Every structure is written in structure tokens, then in C-alpha cells.
Amino acid sequence: MDNSQTYPLFMATDVVCRILGVDPQVMLETSGLGALPYGRSELRGTAKQYFDCWNTMEVLSPRPDYVPHLGVAISRGPVIPVFFTLSCAPDTETGLLRLAQFKSLLGPTLMRVFWDGGLLRLEFDSVDARVPMPPNLGALHLVTVVENIRGATAHPVCAVAAGFDGSEEDRHMIAGHLGVMPERSQAAYVAFAPEDAKRRFVSENPALWADIEADLSLQLAAQNNRWPVADRVRGALIDLMPSGRKGAEDVALALGISRSTLQRRLHEEGTSYQVLLDATRRDMAIRYLTKSTLRVDEIASILAYRDANSFSRSFRTWTGFSPTEFREANDRNFT
Known part of the structure; x- marks a missing residue:
């Protein structure tokens, strides 16, 4: 992994901070990134700096339920072109495969889509095994993808299995949004039944x-x-x-x-x-x-x-x- 590879920080500074009501400059300073020229040019950071921003957001958030709150707000709020990969697709599986292809444009996250035991499974991980993705960032990915699928299908799709490396309290926090209680697992993942994997999108374009x-x-x-x-x-x-x-x-x-x-x-x-x-x-x-x-x-x-x-x-x-x-x-x- 090339440690010089950088990723845009706008999801943290321009999207998440705005939704949570957190001052972006305070977030950057608390993350140790206060020297970055916020507001004057595009901010980019390494995988570690990107994840440091997320960990800081967890500390600064005024809401204890910030993960499901963010997941719903991101899926229903700002127009993020990368998410058109999902919404324009004919069905869930096709949309997720397209999203996985371009997921890295939003940050240092890998997304894998594959069939496992008759279920369509998504896994999210850091692009760099030496810099692990924060557990609650994995949880955010799970909530966001489920909410996006519900919007695209106009159907109350629920996961049939999910997991991430969070505490029992953290897992309970998103269980109601996923439709299933996530297990404690090293991988952040969510799985869908075959009928939901093939469900047609009303937003196909x-x-x-x-x-x-x-x-x-x-x-x-x-x-x-x-x-x-x-x-x-x-x-x-x-x-x-x-x-x-x-x-x-x-x-x-x-x-x-x-x-x-x-x-x-x-x-x-x-x-x-x-x-x-x-x-x-x-x-x-x-x-x-x-x-x-x-x-x-x-x-x-x-x-x-x-x-x-x-x-x-x-x-x-x-x-x-x-x-x-x-x-x-x-x-x-x-x-």
C-alpha cells in the first residue's frame, strides 16, 4: 500500500460536519489536522488521517445515535454523484456491484459484493490492512446502504444478517434500522435475501x-x-x-x-x-x-x-x- 495515496475529506468536512452541526475547523484541529487549508482548497488526507477525522467526529458528535442519524441523512439528503451508481441501476445486486467499483472515490474504503450461502453479502474494509477502519464507520456504511436500497426499491428491505466490530450497545443502536441485530464480527458486513438482491429499482435510469x-x-x-x-x-x-x-x-x-x-x-x-x-x-x-x-x-x-x-x-x-x-x-x- 502506498502511504502517499490520499483521499478527499469532503464527506467529513462538508457532509458529516454539516449534518451533525460540528464546526469543520474544530474537527480538523482536534484530529491533529488543523494546518490543512480548510475552505481555501480541496482537502485530502491519507487513510489514517481520514479515519482520524471519523474517530474525532465520534467524540464531537452532540448525538449518541449519530451513526443511524447520519446513515439516514446521507441517503436522503445531499446529492452525492457516486450514489447514482446504485440508484440508476435496474436492481439491488447490479447497483451494489456498480457502487463497489467506484466506492474508493468517497474515501479509503473497499466494498466487496458476492454471493455466500444463498445470500448477497457486502463487506466493507479499509484499503490498507495496516490502518483499520473504525468500527462505527463500518456501521455507518451498513445503515447507509440499507437506506439507499429502500429508497431505490420503494420497499422496506431489511437485512437478513449483519455484523461489525462494535459493542453490544453500538450494535443495538443500528439494529432497528437494519431490521436485524448485527453480530460482533471483525468484518463490517450486511447480507440480503435473494428476492431483495434481485428486487427491481423504481429509480432505474x-x-x-x-x-x-x-x-x-x-x-x-x-x-x-x-x-x-x-x-x-x-x-x-x-x-x-x-x-x-x-x-x-x-x-x-x-x-x-x-x-x-x-x-x-x-x-x-x-x-x-x-x-x-x-x-x-x-x-x-x-x-x-x-x-x-x-x-x-x-x-x-x-x-x-x-x-x-x-x-x-x-x-x-x-x-x-x-x-x-x-x-x-x-x-x-x-x-
Whole structure:
């Protein structure tokens, strides 16, 4: 395992802290990461630093039931593009296999999906065996995936087996959400009956999935320096924008190069950072307006706009229509 590998911390600083009402700067300082430039550029950390943030969150949380509270809030709250891998799928098994492919984009967690004894089993683990995943982070994964499946199937799906390395109190805390009492186990896992594994999703969206898969593949490729810089920039933007970051400095940091090097290489490829930012935003906006039911303000947030009005002004510049007008015209063309 390469100890220099880093992962975005936005799930901790921008999602979990907001849900729990914890000051992100206080969390980082308590974790020993106060020197990180929160609010000025994308924050990334090693697997150990990522897990240190989670352990600190456990201490700072004002709620004793923070694990199930977070699991429900994350599954029903902020739009996180990686979760489209699950919701766009035709059924539970397909969605989980897709999610496993891109799970590492959210943090240093491996997700395995396989059949075991007639049950569909998911296991969550650290990407680095030397840096174990905190037990309650494993518990959060279990709650979140069950809640996401319930939303996608519109059915009260329950696990038939589950486990993680938590105390009896911790296991009781999530039992009601999973539908089964988790056992004490080294692996964080959850298992589903065959009928739930094959249960159809009401949220299936193959047209949107085709584009989302391409976007997520670009995100993975963003760390591969053999790809053209323009492609890597688009991948980094898709990764960064949902956390509100869109600056060249953020992208350069994510790619592991200086801002001046980024600009020079883009010039050599016949483009510029602003051209790529506008094109990426435009393409994603059109996709979400025509292939999803996301509200305009939700799309604006995914694209790192300050508010829906700012997004609408840009969209009108690109297309001559407001987002609402564009969506209504597209709907009329297909009715």
C-alpha cells in the first residue's frame, strides 16, 4: 500500500460536519489536522488521517445515535454523484456491484459484493490492512446502504444478517434500522435475501447511468498521469464540484501538480482551464436537466454555483434558455 495515496475529506468536512452541526475547523484541529487549508482548497488526507477525522467526529458528535442519524441523512439528503451508481441501476445486486467499483472515490474504503450461502453479502474494509477502519464507520456504511436500497426499491428491505466490530450497545443502536441485530464480527458486513438482491429499482435510469459511469471513470483516471491533462481536469472537476470547489488551484492540488504546470500543459493541449470548467458544467447541467428529476437548485449545488440564480445566468449564456425553460422544452419534445 502506498502511504502517499490520499483521499478527499469532503464527506467529513462538508457532509458529516454539516449534518451533525460540528464546526469543520474544530474537527480538523482536534484530529491533529488543523494546518490543512480548510475552505481555501480541496482537502485530502491519507487513510489514517481520514479515519482520524471519523474517530474525532465520534467524540464531537452532540448525538449518541449519530451513526443511524447520519446513515439516514446521507441517503436522503445531499446529492452525492457516486450514489447514482446504485440508484440508476435496474436492481439491488447490479447497483451494489456498480457502487463497489467506484466506492474508493468517497474515501479509503473497499466494498466487496458476492454471493455466500444463498445470500448477497457486502463487506466493507479499509484499503490498507495496516490502518483499520473504525468500527462505527463500518456501521455507518451498513445503515447507509440499507437506506439507499429502500429508497431505490420503494420497499422496506431489511437485512437478513449483519455484523461489525462494535459493542453490544453500538450494535443495538443500528439494529432497528437494519431490521436485524448485527453480530460482533471483525468484518463490517450486511447480507440480503435473494428476492431483495434481485428486487427491481423504481429509480432505474439507464440513460443517466451511461453518462454517470463515464464521469466516474474520468474521476478514477484523474489520478493517472498517463491520461491527457484535459481529461484529468474534467475528472477532477466532477469529483470536486459537489463539495463546492471549482478553482484551478483545487484541481492542480488534486492532480498533484502546480497551478502553473496545469496551465502550461492545458495550453500545450490547445485549451484552457476556463474552457474546460464551462464545458464540464454545461454538459453536466444538460444531462441532469434532461435525464433526472433533480431540482435546479440541486443541480446548481452539484456544479459548485453559489446559488440557483448564478447557475441560471450561466446556463442562459450557454443555451439561450433558463434551466426550467430548457427542461420544459425537452419534455415537450419527448411527449
